[in-house]
Amino acid sequence: MPAADDLALYIHWPFCLKKCPYCDFNSHVRDDVDADAWQAALLADMRHEHALTGGRRVGSIFFGGGTPSLMPPALAGALIEQAQRLWGLAPNAEITLEANPTSYEAGKFAAFRSAGVNRVSLGVQSLHDEALAFLGREHSATEAMAAVESAQGLFGRVTFDLIYARPGQNAGAWEAELARALAFGTEHLSLYQLTIEPGTGFAGAVARGRLHPMDPDEAADLFVQTQEQTRAAGLPAYEISNHARPGAESHHNLTYWRYRDYAGVGPGAHGRRGGMATIRHKKPEAFLRRVGEIGHGMAEERALGREEQLSEALLMGLRLAEGLDLAALAARFDTTADALVDAGRAAFYADLGFVEREGDRLTITPQGMPLLDALLAELVPAHLVAA
Amino acid sequence: MTDLSKIRNFSIIAHIDHGKSTLADRLIQLTGGLTEREMSEQLLDNMDIERERGITIKAQTVRLNYTASDGETYQLNLMDTPGHVDFAYEVSRSLAACEGALLVVDAAQGVEAQTLANVYQSIEHDHEILPVINKIDLPAAEPERVAEEIEEIVGIQATGTWANGGAVLTSAKSGIGVEDVLEAIVARIPPPTGDRDAPLTASLVDSWYDPYLGVVILVRVIDGVLKKGLNVKFMQGGTQHLIDRVGAFTPKRVDLTEIGPGEIGFITAQIKEVEQARVGDTITTVKNGATKALPGYREPQPVVFCGLFPVDAADFDKLRESIARLRLNDASFTFETESSAALGFGFRCGFLGLLHLEIIQERLSREYDLDLITTAPSVVYRIHLGKSKTEDAKVIELHNPADYPDPNRIEMIEEPWIKAVIYTPDEYLGSILKLCQDRRGIQTDLTYVGGRAQVTYELPLNEVVFDFYDRLKSISRGYASFDYEQIGLREGDLVKMNILVNNEPVDALSLIVHRGVAEERGRGMCERLKDLIPRHLFKIPIQAAIGGKVIARETIAALRKDVTAKCYGGDISRKKKLLEKQKKGKARMREYGNVSIPQEAFIAALRMGEE
Ligand SMILES: Nc1nc2c(ncn2[C@@H]2O[C@H](COP(=O)(O)OP(=O)(O)O)[C@@H](O)[C@H]2O)c(=O)[nH]1
Ligand code: SF4
Ligand SMILES: [Mg+2]
Numbered sequence: 001m002p003a004a005d006d007l008a009l010y011i012h013w014p015f016c017l018k019k020c021p022y023c024d025f026n027s028h029v030r031d032d033v034d035a036d037a038w039q040a041a042l043l044a045d046m047r048h049e050h051a052l053t054g055g056r057r058v059g060s061i062f063f064g065g066g067t068p069s070l071m072p073p074a075l076a077g078a079l080i081e082q083a084q085r086l087w088g089l090a091p092n093a094e095i096t097l098e099a100n101p102t103s104y105e106a107g108k109f110a111a112f113r114s115a116g117v118n119r120v121s122l123g124v125q126s127l128h129d130e131a132l133a134f135l136g137r138e139h140s141a142t143e144a145m146a147a148v149e150s151a152q153g154l155f156g157r158v159t160f161d162l163i164y165a166r167p168g169q170n171a172g173a174w175e176a177e178l179a180r181a182l183a184f185g186t187e188h189l190s191l192y193q194l195t196i197e198p199g200t201g202f203a204g205a206v207a208r209g210r211l212h213p214m215d216p217d218e219a220a221d222l223f224v225q226t227q228e229q230t231r232a233a234g235l236p237a238y239e240i241s242n243h244a245r246p247g248a249e250s251h252h253n254l255t256y257w258r259y260r261d262y263a264g265v266g267p268g269a270h271g272r273r274g275g276m277a278t279i280r281h282k283k284p285e286a287f288l289r290r291v292g293e294i295g296h297g298m299a300e301e302r303a304l305g306r307e308e309q310l311s312e313a314l315l316m317g318l319r320l321a322e323g324l325d326l327a328a329l330a331a332r333f334d335t336t337a338d339a340l341v342d343a344g345r346a347a348f349y350a351d352l353g354f355v356e357r358e359g360d361r362l363t364i365t366p367q368g369m370p371l372l373d374a375l376l377a378e379l380v381p382a383h384l385v386a387a
Numbered sequence: 388m389t390d391l392s393k394i395r396n397f398s399i400i401a402h403i404d405h406g407k408s409t410l411a412d413r414l415i416q417l418t419g420g421l422t423e424r425e426m427s428e429q430l431l432d433n434m435d436i437e438r439e440r441g442i443t444i445k446a447q448t449v450r451l452n453y454t455a456s457d458g459e460t461y462q463l464n465l466m467d468t469p470g471h472v473d474f475a476y477e478v479s480r481s482l483a484a485c486e487g488a489l490l491v492v493d494a495a496q497g498v499e500a501q502t503l504a505n506v507y508q509s510i511e512h513d514h515e516i517l518p519v520i521n522k523i524d525l526p527a528a529e530p531e532r533v534a535e536e537i538e539e540i541v542g543i544q545a546t547g548t549w550a551n552g553g554a555v556l557t558s559a560k561s562g563i564g565v566e567d568v569l570e571a572i573v574a575r576i577p578p579p580t581g582d583r584d585a586p587l588t589a590s591l592v593d594s595w596y597d598p599y600l601g602v603v604i605l606v607r608v609i610d611g612v613l614k615k616g617l618n619v620k621f622m623q624g625g626t627q628h629l630i631d632r633v634g635a636f637t638p639k640r641v642d643l644t645e646i647g648p649g650e651i652g653f654i655t656a657q658i659k660e661v662e663q664a665r666v667g668d669t670i671t672t673v674k675n676g677a678t679k680a681l682p683g684y685r686e687p688q689p690v691v692f693c694g695l696f697p698v699d700a701a702d703f704d705k706l707r708e709s710i711a712r713l714r715l716n717d718a719s720f721t722f723e724t725e726s727s728a729a730l731g732f733g734f735r736c737g738f739l740g741l742l743h744l745e746i747i748q749e750r751l752s753r754e755y756d757l758d759l760i761t762t763a764p765s766v767v768y769r770i771h772l773g774k775s776k777t778e779d780a781k782v783i784e785l786h787n788p789a790d791y792p793d794p795n796r797i798e799m800i801e802e803p804w805i806k807a808v809i810y811t812p813d814e815y816l817g818s819i820l821k822l823c824q825d826r827r828g829i830q831t832d833l834t835y836v837g838g839r840a841q842v843t844y845e846l847p848l849n850e851v852v853f854d855f856y857d858r859l860k861s862i863s864r865g866y867a868s869f870d871y872e873q874i875g876l877r878e879g880d881l882v883k884m885n886i887l888v889n890n891e892p893v894d895a896l897s898l899i900v901h902r903g904v905a906e907e908r909g910r911g912m913c914e915r916l917k918d919l920i921p922r923h924l925f926k927i928p929i930q931a932a933i934g935g936k937v938i939a940r941e942t943i944a945a946l947r948k949d950v951t952a953k954c955y956g957g958d959i960s961r962k963k964k965l966l967e968k969q970k971k972g973k974a975r976m977r978e979y980g981n982v983s984i985p986q987e988a989f990i991a992a993l994r995m996g997e998e
Contacts, residue, residue: 195952195953216947220948221947241953256954256957269957270959272957315959349924352924354924370950373950374946376966377966385967385970
């Protein structure tokens with residue numbers, strides 16, 4: 001585990017071969033990408049972050065996207081090497097690469113490992129070809145399974161994503177699919193329920209009545225089933241959608257949820273560091289142009305108010321099964337634990353079994369997790385939320 | 388001074404969209420009241436709400452000077468009267484100021500019921516009715532058929548040429564026949580009578596607040612003369628004022644030296660509130676004034692009451708100021724502070740009718756930018772209470788179900804009834820009869836006139852006050868029309884129904900209902916609340932109860948899933964926005980126990996929908 005004051009470094013690669021219909025990430029399809037120009041730009045953007053956060057150590061690096069496995073491995077290598085040179089990396093720093101499980105990308109795994117990547121996160125999404133077609137993915141189930149196995153052979157730490165609660169998916173089918181996924185024996189799995197995000201292909205299909213999302217009550221049943229099945233398999237949820245063998249949690253993502261500092265580099269990347277919220281220009285071309293002009297891609301850098309930081313810390317922290325130490329959080333922001341949650345509401349929802357309060361620790365129970373957004377609206381006091 | 392024989396005072400009766408405004412504009416244009424450049428569409432309806440709804444709320448007049456074919460110049464006063472039953476009293480005062488009316492009928496549509504009600508009212512005022520068949524340019528125009536229909540339904544001559552007593556044929560849009568209308572007004576509408584030397588009596592037709600002039604009073608002089616500098620008194624109001632301006636609208640405001648007998652014009656007298664210038668009052672001189680007021684004065688009588696509460700409690704003072712400002716211009720609604728366990732502080736307001744309520748509510752939100760919760764409209768019940776240990780028997784008026792007294796003391800409850808006249812194409816009659824029947828109506832008359840039915844019902848006002856009109860319009864695809872008058876109080880088997888949400892009574896949802904329909908209403912309300920209240924993290928029972936007895940119940944199932952599955956790449960802003968949105972949504976709801984009820988639910992719960 002990284003130390004609390006280590007910095008997490010996120011690097012965004014904004015390109016994909018094709019836009020998936022459920023995806024609202026900052027991903028773009030471009031015919032040709034000038035790898036050299038991108039390498040120079042990302043390196044420069046990173047240097048800008050370093051100039052503002054120097055003196056700290058980097059505890060984890062995460063290459064997200066987009067599809068960072070499309071990057072030349074040498075580019076990833078150059079970024080890792082520069083991070084090491086600038087900040088210095090913690091021993092055993094977790095360096096994750098998101099990858100799509102096509103055979104082309106699997107062919108590059110070894111080179112990524114040589115470049116310094118020690119953990120891969122594969123966008124498998126489903127182990128069924130029909131589901132993969134529905135999700136607009138480029139790979140087949142066979143290809144995906146081969147990619148997982150190949151990754152397991154090369155990297156110590158492997159995780160993959162599945163999307164469930166798809167329209168028409170029934171409990172039995174999901175149970176079987178999840179069982180196959182668990183059988184790979186990876187230390188970590190991300191299991192996301194399909195959500196319809198504004199502006200995506202699926203949102204359009206829903207609006208035109210061509211796609212009918214799963215009924216939320218049914219999805220809730222699948223959620224419960226998922227918790228039981230993963231727990232039984234030794235991969236309990238440590239966050240709403242993330243499961244790991246105890247100790248194998250994603251260090252990098254824990255940084256977000258524990259509301260520790262992270263620097264975000266590359267198009268559309270978000271950062272939280274030193275009380276500042278940062279965001280880079282989203283469009284790849286705009287980002288490149290800005291870096292050319294001023295040496296970095298920052299679009300907005302804003303000091304966060306104390307209330308804002310506290311509400312962010314709460315809404316991130318309560319996603320974790322470990323819950324939140326209110327006293328510790330209060331101490332970080334020079335306030336009192338009482339000011340952080342509506343105690344009456346917390347007691348009311350504790351009676352209903354959705355919340356647990358033990359001393360200073362506030363935890364959302366497994367029953368409460370699928371209701372977290374509603375619970376947050378109840379628990380987070382109004383004075384912490386901007387009107 | 389204009390010779391009485393050269394004055395014509397008239398109003399225009401027309402169903403919506405038959406062309407009243409267009410014709411009025413033409414008359415103004417033709418008589419040179421405004422230059423082409425000054426003409427803007429539809430001069431008479433000037434408030435936004437009036438334009439949008441196509442109704443007139445305030446009476447207005449335009450004075451036109453017309454040189455007729457006989458070579459004489461006439462003063463024509465065109466009075467635009469309020470166009471809705473809620474303002475029936477105001478209409479009657481406007482009509483009393485005229486000697487005739489133009490009945491404008493669309494040559495393609497024929498006579499509509501609303502028109503009829505107004506025509507009869509006009510006839511009651513002994514008006515000469517001059518039929519005008521408009522839109523003769525339309526391909527579907529059937530002026531002969533419509534003329535016959537007017538004769539048959541209204542009972543006045545309409546066939547033949549206008550010079551022989553028939554209808555004037557016009558196309559207000561293209562200007563055809565407009566000159567004929569002016570000639571017919573001069574030839575057929577009788578001039579007013581009056582005595583210049585008699586003590587002043589002038590009828591207060593309408594009043595409104597003008598930010599520059601203060602209260603402007605529209606008057607019709609019967610006898611005597613109104614002049615600047617005159618000390619006058621309002622005989623009903625009992626106040627005295629010094630007239631500082633007399634004038635008329637052409638429609639531009641022009642100052643005059645006097646308003647003589649038979650003439651219509653305006654005065655101002657440094658009055659700050661319309662409440663001091665009540666419609667129907669009689670104006671006379673302080674010295675040597677008339678001793679007898681003109682007949683027909685009536686105090687404004689609110690018949691529909693509801694609570695108005697600010698969504699944001701901090702807006703209470705703003706609401707109070709805004710209501711007070713609106714009242715400057717409309718003395719016919721009443722208000723007093725009210726407090727509700729759930730809605731906090733607000734006002735209980737009384738209105739002339741539902742449209743009036745909607746207009747005030749709309750103006751508050753539009754002109755004063757207030758976000759309001761409106762509670763269920765209620766009528767005024769008269770409750771006879773028996774003797775109690777500490778009090779004698781007495782009769783109280785109930786404006787608010789929340790003030791319902793101890794049922795054990797109630798000996799009898801009376802509720803207001805109305806007589807409703809509905810005019811509809813035959814094909815919708817069945818559904819309309821059912822609607823009236825469901826609302827405890829008693830049919831008293833049914834007649835057919837050429838493919839149309841006119842049905843008269845006596846109905847309890849509390850059954851009409853809410854969504855009767857909407858329902859009527861929807862089941863008749865907008866074709867049926869509806870007019871009503873109050874016919875007094877009748878005893879009713881009425882009870883208070885409470886709505887309990889999560890076992891807590893919600894005061895703003897309680898209502899008075901007839902025992903015979905209570906169960907059905909209760910069931911309906913529970914069903915609608917089930918849809919209106921969002922699912923919570925726990926299940927919520929909704930019950931309707933009379934006293935301790937539950938008569939209907941529904942349950943809102945608990946919410947099972949509400950979570951952002953993916954919190955990606957450290958982008959917290961989106962999640963935070965969601966939380967802010969949720970919090971804001973909650974602020975627009977009202978909490979009962981632990982249940983948040985959206986503000987719209989208080990009214991929507993009552994909408995009876997497709998029964
Ligand atoms: N074709 C035709 N349309 C007319 C005529 N008079 C009025 N209209 C149209 O009918 C509609 C309603 O007219 P308006 O004067 O606002 O009716 P009001 O509701 O009675 O005041 C408008 O679109 C007018 O342009 C006419 O003589 N011929
Ligand atoms: S590959 Fe990933 S980032 Fe790219 S479009 Fe698909 S889901 Fe989005
Ligand atoms: Mg009009």
